[in-house]
Amino acid sequence: MLTDALLLDRTPTVPGCAPARCQACKARGNSLCAAMGDGEISALHAIGRRRSLPAGQVFNWAGDQNNHCATVVEGMLKVTASTEDGREQIVGLLFPGDFVGELFEEDATLTVSTLCDTDLCTYPRAAFERTLEDHPRMERMLLRRTLAALGDARSRMLALGRRNAKERIAGFLLDLVERTGQPAGNGGVRIAIPISRGEMADYLGLTIETVSRQLSQLKASGILAFAKGDRGCTVLGEERLRAILNPA
Amino acid sequence: MLTDALLLDRTPTVPGCAPARCQACKARGNSLCAAMGDGEISALHAIGRRRSLPAGQVFNWAGDQNNHCATVVEGMLKVTASTEDGREQIVGLLFPGDFVGELFEEDATLTVSTLCDTDLCTYPRAAFERTLEDHPRMERMLLRRTLAALGDARSRMLALGRRNAKERIAGFLLDLVERTGQPAGNGGVRIAIPISRGEMADYLGLTIETVSRQLSQLKASGILAFAKGDRGCTVLGEERLRAILNPA
DNA sequence: CGGATCCTTGAATAGTTTCAACAACAGTGG
DNA sequence: CCACTGTTGTTGAAACTATTCAAGGATCCG
Numbered sequence: 001m002l003t004d005a006l007l008l009d010r011t012p013t014v015p016g017c018a019p020a021r022c023q024a025c026k027a028r029g030n031s032l033c034a035a036m037g038d039g040e041i042s043a044l045h046a047i048g049r050r051r052s053l054p055a056g057q058v059f060n061w062a063g064d065q066n067n068h069c070a071t072v073v074e075g076m077l078k079v080t081a082s083t084e085d086g087r088e089q090i091v092g093l094l095f096p097g098d099f100v101g102e103l104f105e106e107d108a109t110l111t112v113s114t115l116c117d118t119d120l121c122t123y124p125r126a127a128f129e130r131t132l133e134d135h136p137r138m139e140r141m142l143l144r145r146t147l148a149a150l151g152d153a154r155s156r157m158l159a160l161g162r163r164n165a166k167e168r169i170a171g172f173l174l175d176l177v178e179r180t181g182q183p184a185g186n187g188g189v190r191i192a193i194p195i196s197r198g199e200m201a202d203y204l205g206l207t208i209e210t211v212s213r214q215l216s217q218l219k220a221s222g223i224l225a226f227a228k229g230d231r232g233c234t235v236l237g238e239e240r241l242r243a244i245l246n247p248a
Numbered sequence: 249m250l251t252d253a254l255l256l257d258r259t260p261t262v263p264g265c266a267p268a269r270c271q272a273c274k275a276r277g278n279s280l281c282a283a284m285g286d287g288e289i290s291a292l293h294a295i296g297r298r299r300s301l302p303a304g305q306v307f308n309w310a311g312d313q314n315n316h317c318a319t320v321v322e323g324m325l326k327v328t329a330s331t332e333d334g335r336e337q338i339v340g341l342l343f344p345g346d347f348v349g350e351l352f353e354e355d356a357t358l359t360v361s362t363l364c365d366t367d368l369c370t371y372p373r374a375a376f377e378r379t380l381e382d383h384p385r386m387e388r389m390l391l392r393r394t395l396a397a398l399g400d401a402r403s404r405m406l407a408l409g410r411r412n413a414k415e416r417i418a419g420f421l422l423d424l425v426e427r428t429g430q431p432a433g434n435g436g437v438r439i440a441i442p443i444s445r446g447e448m449a450d451y452l453g454l455t456i457e458t459v460s461r462q463l464s465q466l467k468a469s470g471i472l473a474f475a476k477g478d479r480g481c482t483v484l485g486e487e488r489l490r491a492i493l494n495p496a
Numbered sequence: 497c498g499g500a501t502c503c504t505t506g507a508a509t510a511g512t513t514t515c516a517a518c519a520a521c522a523g524t525g526g
Numbered sequence: 527c528c529a530c531t532g533t534t535g536t537t538g539a540a541a542c543t544a545t546t547c548a549a550g551g552a553t554c555c556g
Contacts, residue, residue: 083406083410085496089406092402102395109399109403136384139388139391149398151357153401153405154358158331161408205410
């Protein structure tokens with residue numbers, strides 16, 4: 001699975017009571033806020049501030065003081081861990097509605113940065129943690145999300161520890177099919193690849209060159225179709241991808 | 249194989265004060281139960297059953313119905329994910345006080361099994377989830393643990409995706425120093441290696457042979473000392489291990 | 497147009513796995 | 527008691543996979 005997003009428990013809202021910004025928020029339906037009634041939500045609204053970041057910007061550096069957390073309103077972010085000598089591993093991707101930040105930690109251990117222009121609803125971490133205490137439904141929602149993220153992390157550990165390059169690429173593409181797949185005219189599935197080759201490599205624990213070579217091979221064998229400079233592709237052989245991911 | 253040695257403690261609940269079983273529980277101090285007062289804890293006690301498992305026993309198979317969760321009272325377990333063709337990756341280790349199980353999932357995706365003789369306090373998952381709802385302090389404790397497990401998983405993703413064999417071994421040994429290290433006479437640190445070479449390999453995403461070779465090399469270079477058949481070793485060069493883990 | 501970034505491809509290299517053999521040890525049963 | 531078997535760990539050699547190093551093409555934007 002590619003995403004931490006979890007759709008559940010959509011509390012019906014009563015129009016007219018929630019602050020205007022929250023009412024109009026695109027992420028409201030599947031963010032932590034979904035757990036809050038219109039009355040409750042003003043507690044979060046009171047401490048939250050909207051912030052727009054351009055693509056490629058860092059929200060928080062590993063090692064810095066961990067003062068802020070946030071909800072993704074629109075856009076995408078990556079969470080990266082790195083070795084001292086600069087090797088990077090993307091340990092998570094964040095989509096609208098996802099929670100951003102490491103709670104209960106004085107210093108950040110991970111770097112969070114935007115993959116495209118992104119809107120966030122940010123909160124001071126301390127204030128957010130206090131709000132969490134007062135709203136068990138929100139805490140429950142966060143628990144479920146965290147459990148989902150943990151499940152995700154564990155399935156990626158299997159990929160990083162035990163799958164070869166071709167299998168990792170196949171798994172990644174199949175995740176994208178699930179998340180962004182749209183039927184294409186020729187019976188294939190059109191998917192968006194929202195990140196660069198370099199970021200794919202950082203996500204999959206490979207090098208840029210290996211990613212490029214594997215994609216070229218899939219193209220040559222007719223499983224995949226994509227044009228140069230195209231951030232997306234058409235999956236023509238979904239079944240064959242599954243066969244690669246799970247060899248006999 | 250031995251027949252399933254399964255011991256059930258059916259101590260009746262004593263309302264009002266902590267049940268005797270819980271009072272005497274070795275894990276009480278650092279498990280979820282630590283969040284509960286003596287009165288509260290009887291709610292958990294009411295649904296909990298003690299269970300002893302011998303080493304090498306499976307608590308729950310991936311794919312099976314996910315009906316039970318537990319707290320580790322004594323012993324150790326491993327959580328493994330596997331590919332369809334049988335490659336295994338240990339995605340977590342569990343120690344006394346740790347929570348066992350995947351909440352809010354109908355079917356288990358991971359296999360949990362004992363690494364040594366282990367005592368658990370098991371709960372029916374549904375009943376546990378209900379109890380969780382009634383006890384926000386317990387839920388908060390579980391959230392913190394889950395966040396910690398996620399942080400752990402992410403640092404292991406970095407290791408699996410970006411570190412070579414020697415670095416993974418060094419990191420693993422340093423973790424053990426932190427967790428089980430005892431000063432040894434000669435200025436070194438004595439650590440227990442609680443798992444077999446094969447399990448180390450499954451944990452680190454390597455093969456048995458590579459683990460064995462790397463350990464032999466560390467021994468040859470005087471960083472490590474261990475005898476054949478010894479499930480433990482003495483770290484003589486902790487600083488040199490750190491230098492391996494974080495090369496310039 | 498020039499420079500920067502991203503992607504692709506080739507050749508050589510290095511690191512890990514695979515395959516194979518063997519030693520040490522525990523438990524089993526004759 | 528001793529062979530027999532299965533498990534665990536070690537070591538060597540060969541094979542393979544992914545990385546590293548290197549070069550060139552494509553695209554975008556000033």
